[in-house]
Amino acid sequence: MKQRASVWFNRHFSPARISAMLPRWAKSSATQQGMMFGAVSLISLVLMASVTYFYVEHELKSQNREIVKETRELAQGHQKEIDDDPIDDEDILTVLMSGFVLAGVLVSLFTVALIVAMSRHSQKRITRIEQVLAQAAEGDLSARTGERYTVNDLAQISVSLDDMLSRLQGSVAAMSDISANIAHELKTPITRLRHNLLTLKEEADEMGSQCSDSFLNEMENALNDSQRLASIFDALLRISQIKSGARRARFSQIDLTAVVATVAEIYEDVADDAGMLLTVEKPDSPLWLQGDRELLIQQVANLIENALRYCPAGSTIRLRCGGNPTDGAVWLDVTDNGPGIPESEKARVFERLYRVDKSRTDGGLGLGLSLAKAVAGLHHGDIRLEDAHPGLRVRVTMPGAQ
Structure with missing residues (x-):
């Protein structure tokens, strides 16, 4: 009863x-x-x-x-x-x-x-x-107020906000899936196209003088374009994979100073060949964090490549890392004394395929900072652009290992 x-x-x-x-x-x-x-x-x-x-x-x-x-x-x-x-x-x-x-x-x-x-x-x-x-x-976009009943104005706003975020999250997820599917579906024919172009180039090289110079030049341009397309789709797929959070399963305890040393060893000679100077500043003690070593190396490499690409000869690039004793966070930054990025463009440079100077044909894909931001987000960190007076400073902050 x-x-x-x-x-x-x-x-x-x-x-x-x-x-x-x-x-x-x-x-x-x-x-x-x-x-x-x-x-x-x-x-x-x-x-x-x-x-x-x-x-x-x-x-x-x-x-x-x-x-x-x-x-x-x-x-x-x-x-x-x-x-x-x-x-x-x-x-x-x-x-x-x-x-x-x-x-x-x-x-x-x-x-x-x-x-x-x-x-x-x-x-x-x-x-x-x-x-x-x-x-x-x-x-x-997964955050919610948890309100269920529209008993007053604030409750109605909360319910509407949750509904809006649910729809937006679904739209973003659908767009990400579509982008990943497109990139995945196009990667195979592009790879096959590049393979066919390489085969034609080998045959043209064997034919020697029978092929005109213009034909060989167009063949070389086609190979370069196919390589560029393949790189773009590889980067898009990697960014989608990073944003999905699937790579967190590969996290282990990483020493950030070792990551910085590895990247510096690779790019010191590259910077020297480009007429620039790469300096490294890191503490003697390790900086531990939970992360993906491969992605962290790629993140730092992308930041240095951006600096090498957009700075003139004679520029100095500084790669530094350190820790914050107050909250236990670790950080790294790449600073140059090049032209920097206008304030109006700083919010957009993290967008995929966005380039500040669209007239340049230096081989940049417009995905370096997008991937760097995705890696920072995967590690529950953030990335900021700051003026170095002159030049640009890109700082990445991530929580240290407990």
């Missing part, structure tokens, strides 16, 4: 049903605050009247007992004089005033407690909405 009653109550008085039954005007915060103010005023009046009544009744009963006592003493002859005014007007006023003051204090405490409780409840919702928006701005 109790179970049936509970089921009936939950069916007819559940929060979802009550929320659906409320008219639209009743879900307005202004309406609810007005109704709450009216209810508080009514409760305050009832409370004040009740407290005043019981307090005054208590005091009058006390006075009445005193009068009865004096009357009995007078009747028994213990007292010869009788008070002409047993209840003083000032005593009555004092009792009434004390009752109103006590009731006012209790009503004020009740009102303050109710306002504080309502404010904290609303502030929790606002804080949660701000947190979800901040997480969404950082790229985490």
Whole structure:
């Protein structure tokens, strides 16, 4: 019987049903605050009247007992004089005033407690909405407020925000899947095309003088373009794989100083051949973090290659790493004294295939910073672009190993 009653109550008085039954005007915060103010005023009046009544009744009963006592003493002859005014007007006023003051204090405490409780409840919702928006701005579209019932304006905003993020997350996931599928489907024919071009070039080399120079030049250009296309699709597939988080299964304890030393050893001669200087600054003690060594090496390599590509001869590139003792984070940065990146372009350079100078034909794919950001995100870190005055500083910060 109790179970049936509970089921009936939950069916007819559940929060979802009550929320659906409320008219639209009743879900307005202004309406609810007005109704709450009216209810508080009514409760305050009832409370004040009740407290005043019981307090005054208590005091009058006390006075009445005193009068009865004096009357009995007078009747028994213990007292010869009788008070002409047993209840003083000032005593009555004092009792009434004390009752109103006590009731006012209790009503004020009740009102303050109710306002504080309502404010904290609303502030929790606002804080949660701000947190979800901040997480969404950082790229985490899985964040939700957890609100289910549209009982007021803030709840309605929370539900709408969750619904919007769910749709946006689905759209982004679908776009990522489409991009990955396109890249995967096109990679095979591009690889086959490059293989066929290489076969034609070998045959042309065997034919020697029978092939014209223009034919050989066009063949070389076709090979370069096919290689560029293959590199683009490889990078797109890798970025999609990184963003999916699948590579976290390969995480192990990595020394960031060893990663920096490995990349520096590779690119010191490359920088020297380009007429530039690559300097390395790293601490003697290891900087541990949980990560993917291969991806971290590729991230640092991409940052150095960007600097080598866009800086003129004679530039100096600094590769540094270190730790933050306050929060245990580790960081690395690549700084150059080249032309830098305009402030208006800094927000867009992390987009895939976006290039600041679209007129340049230096072989850049426009994916280096996109991949570097994806690797930082995979390691729960962030990447920032800063002015080096002159030049550009790219700093990557990641949580260290606990």
